[in-house]
Amino acid sequence: MHRQRLFKKFTSSFLRKWWFVILVSLVLVAIGAIVFVFFFHWVDLVIDHELPLSESSMTFQWWRKPPVNPVMRIYVYNVTNADEFLNNGSKPIVEELGPYVYVETWEKVHLRFNENKTVSFNQRKIFVFDPEQSAGTEDDMVVVPNIPMLSATSQSKHAARFLRLAMASIMDILKVKPFVEVSVGQLLWGYEDPLIKLAKDVVPNDQKLPYEQFGLLYGKNGTSKDRVTIFTGASDITRYGLIDRFNGNSSLTHWKTPACNRLDGSDGSIFPPHIKKSDTIYVYDKDLCRILPLVFESEVETAGGVPGYRFTPPVDVFGDTTENPENECFCPGGPPCAPSGFFNVSLCQYDSPVLLSFPHFYLAPERYRLAVEGISPPKKEDHQFFLDVQPQMGVSLRARARVQINLAVSQVVDIKQVATFPDIIFPIMWFEDGINELPTEVTSLLSLATRAPPIARAAISYGLFAVGALLLLMAVGCLVRSSRRQETLRLQASNHYTKPTPTPNPHAAAAAAAAVNGKNGKTMETLNPTFLMGPNDNGNAAANS
Numbered sequence: 001m002h003r004q005r006l007f008k009k010f011t012s013s014f015l016r017k018w019w020f021v022i023l024v025s026l027v028l029v030a031i032g033a034i035v036f037v038f039f040f041h042w043v044d045l046v047i048d049h050e051l052p053l054s055e056s057s058m059t060f061q062w063w064r065k066p067p068v069n070p071v072m073r074i075y076v077y078n079v080t081n082a083d084e085f086l087n088n089g090s091k092p093i094v095e096e097l098g099p100y101v102y103v104e105t106w107e108k109v110h111l112r113f114n115e116n117k118t119v120s121f122n123q124r125k126i127f128v129f130d131p132e133q134s135a136g137t138e139d140d141m142v143v144v145p146n147i148p149m150l151s152a153t154s155q156s157k158h159a160a161r162f163l164r165l166a167m168a169s170i171m172d173i174l175k176v177k178p179f180v181e182v183s184v185g186q187l188l189w190g191y192e193d194p195l196i197k198l199a200k201d202v203v204p205n206d207q208k209l210p211y212e213q214f215g216l217l218y219g220k221n222g223t224s225k226d227r228v229t230i231f232t233g234a235s236d237i238t239r240y241g242l243i244d245r246f247n248g249n250s251s252l253t254h255w256k257t258p259a260c261n262r263l264d265g266s267d268g269s270i271f272p273p274h275i276k277k278s279d280t281i282y283v284y285d286k287d288l289c290r291i292l293p294l295v296f297e298s299e300v301e302t303a304g305g306v307p308g309y310r311f312t313p314p315v316d317v318f319g320d321t322t323e324n325p326e327n328e329c330f331c332p333g334g335p336p337c338a339p340s341g342f343f344n345v346s347l348c349q350y351d352s353p354v355l356l357s358f359p360h361f362y363l364a365p366e367r368y369r370l371a372v373e374g375i376s377p378p379k380k381e382d383h384q385f386f387l388d389v390q391p392q393m394g395v396s397l398r399a400r401a402r403v404q405i406n407l408a409v410s411q412v413v414d415i416k417q418v419a420t421f422p423d424i425i426f427p428i429m430w431f432e433d434g435i436n437e438l439p440t441e442v443t444s445l446l447s448l449a450t451r452a453p454p455i456a457r458a459a460i461s462y463g464l465f466a467v468g469a470l471l472l473l474m475a476v477g478c479l480v481r482s483s484r485r486q487e488t489l490r491l492q493a494s495n496h497y498t499k500p501t502p503t504p505n506p507h508a509a510a511a512a513a514a515a516v517n518g519k520n521g522k523t524m525e526t527l528n529p530t531f532l533m534g535p536n537d538n539g540n541a542a543a544n545s
């Protein structure tokens, strides 16, 4: 009959609509799941796209001219008993002076982007003494071992005896002594040394030392002559910021194996992104003479609330060949090789017997510290070398490059001036080059970049899950309810037909249907989220037509 058809039409369109809602809710849940699974991957893709250095990238300006002033803190070991040490064989006594603080300004100059997605530059560093933060002035007079002299005498150990005697008489004439008294400024930035002056005058041009004065940081204030080429990351993000060439050389030449001659470290400011705790990251510094591996140590919170990973050199990084057999290749002249806890940079320092260690002989056997009086036991927080990086973006957040410079003196009895100077590893000074915090504009951006993705992922995926689940529940609920109603409706309808009616009135039946309908419509209206279905939805329209 007409009424039955109307009823069928109504229920089928009603059901179809709710099945559609179920479908939509399932799709929402599925999208939520996809977002949940792949969101970080998408963020990584965005990072990989934004990070590479180019003139338009945001990272470029920060990299070219870092918006921070790294600070160099220098501590000098002042020898207070030089005469007793030489004449009476007493233990050397040193007094740690400092810090002498220099505020640095870094800039990369003579930039050139190359075809092969690399960029070449010269590093410019300006050091300005900061008397406020320093415990002393650059004019403080200190007594330190005469490095040029002791280098020359130590080197002559294996030379012919007459050469050593000749050296002794030259040193007599020049009146050089095993200890020099110089100001801190001179020790760092250079002073006239008679031996170096002599060497400069007599040595043939091609073997000349590249400097005229002696200073531990001599020539470091200004633009470096070294031409560095690094990868921009545009072709391969896993090499972002790593050195391609150093003065046109793609590897070092001092060491025995390609592994030790590797040069592909970072300068410490930027690293390939997506750093994992299991990764080893590498920094290269010319004066370190090698790439230095750094391994994960802990999770840290840096300035501005930016979380980071702390990377430090492994404890056996300067281990001797029994502790760390891999270091064998750093010992081209040996055995004997550098003792445990020291790194021999002689080949990078014009054959001076310079050994690097960590400050206060951190990670070296205690006997080296006790061979000298006046050096407190090393403390991890004060003397450890570390670097805190933001792992997703590979940006350095905080760094302390801490290194001690020692002179490995060999006793040479033929040279009377140093005949009483025993075999000893003599500490000269240590420094800490570091950044403490990035400017607020950078940290707030990094903080946002660190915290936003997890929040965004949670908001989007959980939001989709919630809306999907709600819709699903509602749809299922309505379906169940409407199927029950169908039962009652059918019952009511059959009652209506079986009951004998005195005055069959088609309008009454229609009114009844409309009443039921209206009731249904009302339920739907109250349940329906209005954004999916208007109150004037199809059910009502179909029934009312």
Ligand SMILES: *[C@@H]1O[C@H](CO)[C@@H](O)[C@H](O)[C@H]1NC(C)=O
Pocket (backbone or CB within 6 Å): 078, 079, 080, 081, 082, 097, 140, 141, 142, 143
């Ligand atoms: C360094 O030690 C010497 C003694 O060897 C002393 O005369 C000098 O004052 C000391 N320097 C400082 C800055 O304390």
Ligand SMILES: *[C@@H]1O[C@H](CO)[C@@H](O)[C@H](O)[C@H]1NC(C)=O
Pocket (backbone or CB within 6 Å): 083, 084, 087, 088
């Ligand atoms: C060196 O030692 C002798 C005795 O061992 C002592 O008399 C002398 O004072 C010492 N010299 C110095 C400078 O300490």
Ligand SMILES: *[C@@H]1O[C@H](CO)[C@@H](O)[C@H](O)[C@H]1NC(C)=O
Pocket (backbone or CB within 6 Å): 114, 115, 116, 118, 229, 244, 245, 248
């Ligand atoms: C990239 O190009 C520069 C300049 O042409 C060159 O010095 C460098 O060796 C090249 N690097 C590679 C990996 O080819």
Ligand SMILES: *[C@@H]1O[C@H](CO)[C@@H](O)[C@H](O)[C@H]1NC(C)=O
Pocket (backbone or CB within 6 Å): 126, 127, 128, 129, 189, 221, 222
């Ligand atoms: C470094 O050079 C700048 C000028 O280029 C100068 O102002 C500054 O005093 C120098 N620093 C030192 C430690 O010599």
Ligand SMILES: *[C@@H]1O[C@H](CO)[C@@H](O)[C@H](O)[C@H]1NC(C)=O
Pocket (backbone or CB within 6 Å): 248, 249, 250, 253
């Ligand atoms: C690398 O540099 C060294 C000097 O430091 C030089 O002797 C060597 O020839 C260079 N190697 C290449 C491949 O340019």
Ligand SMILES: *[C@@H]1O[C@H](CO)[C@@H](O)[C@H](O)[C@H]1NC(C)=O
Pocket (backbone or CB within 6 Å): 331, 332, 333, 334, 336, 337, 338, 339, 344, 345, 346, 347, 353, 408
């Ligand atoms: C450091 O290396 C140089 C060159 O290989 C070597 O002659 C010297 O003996 C080494 N010094 C030490 C203390 O191992």
